[in-house]
Amino acid sequence: MTALIETSGVRKAYGEFVALDGVTLSIGEGELVSIVGPNGAGKTTLVNVLTGLLKPTGGVVRFKGQDIAGIGPVLLAQRGMARAFQLVHIFPQLTVRETIAVAAISQARKGLNLFASVAKDERLRERAREVAAIFGLEGKLDSQAALLSQGEKKLLDIASAFALAPEVILLDEPTSGVSSADKHGIMRNVVDAARRAGVKAIILVEHDMDLVAEYSSRIVALQAGRVLADRPPAEFFADPEIIAAIVGKRVGRLANEA
Amino acid sequence: MRIAFVIAAIVALAAFPKLATPYYVTLVLPAFAYGIALLGFNLLFGYTGLLSFGHALFVAIGAYGAAVASSKLGIKSFELILLLSGSAAVAVAIPVALLSVRYVRIFFGILTLAFGMLFHSFLFKFYDITGGDTGIRVLRPTLFGNAFADLDKTTFLIGPFYYYCLGLLVVFGLLMWRIVRSPFGLHLLAIRENSRKAEYLGVRVRFFRLVAFLISALYCAVGGTILAINVGQADPELAYWTHSGELVFMTVLGGFTSFLGPLVGAFSFIFLKSELMGATQYWRFWLGAILVLIVVLFPQGLVGVGRTLWDKVRRK
Numbered sequence: 001m002t003a004l005i006e007t008s009g010v011r012k013a014y015g016e017f018v019a020l021d022g023v024t025l026s027i028g029e030g031e032l033v034s035i036v037g038p039n040g041a042g043k044t045t046l047v048n049v050l051t052g053l054l055k056p057t058g059g060v061v062r063f064k065g066q067d068i069a070g071i072g073p074v075l076l077a078q079r080g081m082a083r084a085f086q087l088v089h090i091f092p093q094l095t096v097r098e099t100i101a102v103a104a105i106s107q108a109r110k111g112l113n114l115f116a117s118v119a120k121d122e123r124l125r126e127r128a129r130e131v132a133a134i135f136g137l138e139g140k141l142d143s144q145a146a147l148l149s150q151g152e153k154k155l156l157d158i159a160s161a162f163a164l165a166p167e168v169i170l171l172d173e174p175t176s177g178v179s180s181a182d183k184h185g186i187m188r189n190v191v192d193a194a195r196r197a198g199v200k201a202i203i204l205v206e207h208d209m210d211l212v213a214e215y216s217s218r219i220v221a222l223q224a225g226r227v228l229a230d231r232p233p234a235e236f237f238a239d240p241e242i243i244a245a246i247v248g249k250r251v252g253r254l255a256n257e258a
Numbered sequence: 259m260r261i262a263f264v265i266a267a268i269v270a271l272a273a274f275p276k277l278a279t280p281y282y283v284t285l286v287l288p289a290f291a292y293g294i295a296l297l298g299f300n301l302l303f304g305y306t307g308l309l310s311f312g313h314a315l316f317v318a319i320g321a322y323g324a325a326v327a328s329s330k331l332g333i334k335s336f337e338l339i340l341l342l343s344g345s346a347a348v349a350v351a352i353p354v355a356l357l358s359v360r361y362v363r364i365f366f367g368i369l370t371l372a373f374g375m376l377f378h379s380f381l382f383k384f385y386d387i388t389g390g391d392t393g394i395r396v397l398r399p400t401l402f403g404n405a406f407a408d409l410d411k412t413t414f415l416i417g418p419f420y421y422y423c424l425g426l427l428v429v430f431g432l433l434m435w436r437i438v439r440s441p442f443g444l445h446l447l448a449i450r451e452n453s454r455k456a457e458y459l460g461v462r463v464r465f466f467r468l469v470a471f472l473i474s475a476l477y478c479a480v481g482g483t484i485l486a487i488n489v490g491q492a493d494p495e496l497a498y499w500t501h502s503g504e505l506v507f508m509t510v511l512g513g514f515t516s517f518l519g520p521l522v523g524a525f526s527f528i529f530l531k532s533e534l535m536g537a538t539q540y541w542r543f544w545l546g547a548i549l550v551l552i553v554v555l556f557p558q559g560l561v562g563v564g565r566t567l568w569d570k571v572r573r574k
Contacts, residue, residue: 077460089458091451094444102448105441106460112469115436118444160459 003028004168004201005050010059012045012225019045020056021225027168032191032202034212036246037222043205046222050203051083051170052076063168077106082166084158086173086205092146096137096156099145100128103163127163134193135159151182158190162197169194170203175211187211213237221246260518271424275416283416284488289528290423291484292508296520297434298477299505304514305438306470307450308359311367311502312374315354316475318381318497319347320482325394325492336399336422340483347479348472355471359464362453374502381494393493396486415488423484430477431521437473438517446470478505507545511552513559522560 003026012020019042027033037043048054049061055070062068063081073083091099101118104127105111118124132138135155140148145156154174161169174190175183194202206212212219212233219236221229229242236242275283295317302308323343327333333342358369381388388394398414400406401422406414437443445466448456453463486492495501504527512523530548534541556562 073457074460074462077458083458085458089452089455091448091455093451094447098444098447101441102444102456102461103459105444110441111445111461111466113441115433116440117436118439118441157455160455164460 005061005063005203007050007061008059010046010049010056010061012042012049012054013057019225020049022059023222023225023227024059025220025227025230027201027203029200031217032204032215034204034206034216034219035222036206036209036212036219037228038246040224041222042225043222045225047170047172047203047205051081077164077166078109080165080167081170082161082164082168083170084161084172084174086176088150088153088157088177090145090148090153090157090160093144095142095144096132096148096159097125097128097141099156099160100131100163103160104128104131107164131159131163131197134162134196135189151178151186154178154186155189159193162193162199165197167198167200168203169199169201170205172205173207174204175206175208183208183211184214187215191215264518268424268428272421275420280412280416283420284412285528285532286525287415287420287423287488288485289525290420290427291481291488292505292524292528293427293481293521294430294484295478295481296505296509296512296524297430298474298481300509300514300520301434301437301446301477302470302474303506303509304516304519305443305450306446306467308362308366308467308471309506310358310370310474311499311506312354312370312372313474313478313505314497314499314501315370315374315377316347316351316478317482317485317501317505318377318492318494319343319350319475320479320484321396321486321492321496322381322388322394322482323347323479324399324483324486325396328397328399329395334397334400334405335403336401336487339399340480343479343483344476347475347482351472351475352468355468355475359467359471371499371502374497374499378494378497378499381497388494391494393491396490396492398490399487411490419487426480426484427521430480434477435517442466442469507549511549511559513556513561515558516561519559519561522564526560 005027008024010020010023011018023046035043035046045054049056052068052071052075053073060067060069063079068076091102101124104124128141129138132141135158137152137155137159140152145153148156154177158171158174171190175186178186191202204216216233218230218232220227221242223245228245229236229239271286274286299310299313302310320343323346324339327339327342333339354373358366361369382391398411401418406418409417445456445461448459448461449463449466457463482496508523508527509520510523511527512521513519531541531545534544538544552559
């Protein structure tokens with residue numbers, strides 16, 4: 001197994017506050033690694049470091065062997081990592097076809113082509129159809145993104161990231177804001193799509209332990225900026241101490257609220 | 259429908275000098291000039307989502323380019339003058355854009371406004387170079403090497419120069435039509451709609467904004483060159499912020515959400531202004547009132563009004 005993403009001793013401090021404190025992990029081909037942990041454990045910071053958005057205070061972060069500390073979203077996309085956000089990010093007035101085309105054009109590095117026609121580019125149209133079909137959006141190719149349902153917007157957001165033909169895709173709570181009945185549908189869709197599109201690894205940030213248990217090949221638990229556990233799901237959920245630290249808190253809080 | 263409308267408009271404009279009095283024909287020349295300038299302006303405003311309050315700067319560079327080239331450098335060829343003015347505008351636009359496109363919304367607007375005022379005071383104060391408040395004369399250029407020496411000034415302007423500018427409008431219009439439908443144009447729309455998402459899809463947001471800015475500056479300079487030749491003078495008023503405001507006014511009047519909106523805006527504004535100025539000394543008041551009505555009732559401008567009417571007619 002070759003490592004696609006590696007971090008070693010990653011530290012991120014904001015003044016006195018240490019958000020990440022020596023995080024070392026490695027993500028290889030064929031894996032779906034979930035990052036879990038209570039609020040404030042450093043998940044978001046870690047994700048931002050892994051995607052080159054934040055430069056760590058110490059340690060290294062590598063993607064395909066290259067240092068990606070703070071390279072920013074554009075270079076990250078060009079090197080083959082895509083990211084979809086927790087909140088839906090779409091282009092409201094663009095159609096599904098156009099949205100996917102934006103990614104396909106940037107992936108082909110054809111954005112500076114000033115005089116070609118997008119509408120008449122058959123390869124681009126085919127690519128948009130192909131990606132839309134994976135996510136069940138082929139019937140909505142000419143619909144404006146703003147007019148899609150919430151679930152469809154979410155799918156479009158993820159579909160456009162897939163259109164970059166990434167090797168790694170990072171999903172930040174892909175099912176947030178979606179009804180629990182649809183959650184599994186979306187996850188299955190995304191995992192299937194990833195396999196078909198040749199995505200080599202998926203990083204998932206998720207609160208829903210059902211989804212984490214069902215889809216992960218490995219689970220990384222963070223607590224107070226450190227890696228508390230890094231195990232396959234079966235071992236992870238068999239350890240009562242970890243469950244108490246990560247899941248217990250949530251269950252406890254939910255119980256209090258109820 | 260749109261193609262038929264455009265062809266009809268071109269035919270009507272080509273026939274116009276034969277049908278109308280010279281006064282009205284000379285009014286069309288600034289409309290051509292603003293039409294070209296606003297096509298560029300709206301690439302930045304309507305398509306990229308950046309509203310500049312300083313683009314008169316580039317119109318003025320076009321005008322002063324024509325003035326310096328014809329009066330001081332003795333260059334007579336209109337083609338060469340266009341090339342010089344356009345290059346000068348792009349050269350000035352590079353540093354201006356590098357600073358401005360780091361910002362969006364009102365911050366972008368204010369920064370472009372500041373650059374415009376800076377250039378205006380340069381034109382105004384550096385008397386030796388710019389001629390101060392009187393500006394510089396612009397001499398009649400040759401078109402494709404032809405001086406048309408037997409024609410008097412008005413006959414030249416409403417004759418060969420008119421058709422040349424109509425040709426420029428068509429050519430620059432077609433180019434812009436291609437640009438907004440190109441991969442580049444789609445990236446601009448994505449930036450306007452959600453620049454963060456665009457970045458994560460690998461779009462170099464600032465760089466694309468910069469390129470759009472340079473194209474808009476080039477179009478404005480071409481417009482400014484035509485304006486200056488029509489008037490025969492380049493003066494600092496061209497760079498004044500109210501002139502930048504007029505560019506915004508025309509674009510909103512015609513409708514910034516459509517490709518043809520700025521062209522409709524340019525033509526309507528020129529004729530509206532000329533009619534209002536003839537009818538009342540309070541023409542600024544009436545222009546302002548019209549803008550308020552447009553923004554409140556028809557945010558899609560005159561093109562939006564036209565579309566609504568057309569839909570009603572078709573349904574009946």
